[in-house]
Amino acid sequence: MNQVFDKAEGISMAVDSGSRRSAESGEVDMQANIPSATVGKVFVDHAKMAIRNVDVFYGEKQAIHNVSLDIRKNEVIAMIGPSGCGKSTFLRTLNRMNDTIPTCLVKGTIELDGNDIYDKKLDVVSLRARVGMVFQKPNPFPKSIYDNVAYGAKIHGLCSSRIELDEVVETSLKKAGLWSEVKDRLNQPGTGLSGGQQQRLCIARAIAVSPEVILMDEPCSALDPIATAKIEELIAELSENYTIAIVTHSMQQAARVSNRTAYFHLGYLVEVNDTEMVFTNPEHSLTEAYITGRFG
């Protein structure tokens, strides 16, 4: 009976032993733990973009190692990982932005709706109209707000009349959530807008050419929380019509905006899973270590 109703001294011992166990455990070994194949939901049915065995080299240095991934139509996929893990490099391979870097070599295949985007016969300009990009720093052209949005539609010959062009500009600005703020000053320079407005202008510019996929490379890192919230709201709305791949340093942002999250580490794609799963119960220990702030 005494044993039955022993007081709880045992528990405080358990606390100590628990702490000791934690203290004894080693840190996550960054290099050794990289899986031989990406874990999680890598492939999907009816992929908009299919990436297979992609390696990217900058001269001698290999930046991306054997990455395979499907991007589903109308999904928002977030790429996260520590600085230098290759997530931006990977994003830039999706519309051949890396072509502008002479030492860059891309191996493997990347298909958009079943067509190889690295096909030599493919017109890169029309590819980039189908796969648009929004950059970290808002980069409006030194032109009016109107011309910023109209530019792509003009050079791609998407509009035959001024009325049509007006419509494209208005629709794009509305989709980007900027119309009500700029409709009375369309002729003023785009560079005169606030940072958040400039970024939404860049998004309007990207969607004016009716892309199918929008790539976003840390689109909110130069913005304040209010402007960030507006862009995130916009991403949710845009995902109804577009497929979006976003690179972000903010894990909370990835958690808020994306359907799936891909974790990159030292150039390897470690894990891709539904975002809820990645942030509540990630499959791989490296993902867990990164998102819980255990890298040191």
Place this chain on the structure above:
Amino acid sequence: MEKNLNLNQHISQKFNEDLERLRTDVLNMGGLVQNQLSDAIHSLVEKDSVLAESVLKNEDTVDHKEIAIDDICAKILARRQPTASDLRLVLAVSKMLPDLERIGDESAKIAKFAIELREHSDMKGYIEVRHIGFLVHRMLQRALDAFARFDVELAVKVVGEDKEVDTEYTTAVRELMTYMMEDSRSITRVMKVLWVLRSLERVGDHARNIAEHLLFLVKGKDVRHISYQEMKEKILD
């Protein structure tokens, strides 16, 4: 230990301390609740009303600890936006707290009956109280041990033990009902003993809940409202 959650491996030392403090505080509260339960049962079967009074007095301390730990959880959520196992730890703790507090409440109820029953010389039903008290106290101890060590196997065992408690409780109720039918003068007293047994049975449920929250914390799988067999398959696969 099933899985090391590396609570002390964050870049932020303060975050390590916050999580470790959360864990330690829960275990301290668990220890207090465990004492409350054992004292309450003791006070009843040993007719020790002084001990029963102390259980009632300590009830406030349990309540205050619940509020304080809840506050730590809210602060960690607000300031750290925890993810993965850190998030599951905070969620699991905030779900365990009401269970611990309710065990404190049940202990206080038992202590009240201990005071009311101290004058009665009839001991009918006390063997059952001791027996079921032993079982649920051990369940609580094991649930807290499992939490201290993130021990999945022990937590699974605790969930299984609840079935045994339920069976013992049903048997005890049936027996005491028969006793009351035979001796109607005992009804008032035996009803009180039945309430005590009911409280103990509830303690078993709460201990099982704590074990289930621990399984969610370590494995990231929700095992509530499924059969024991399904739970074992889900957890131990």
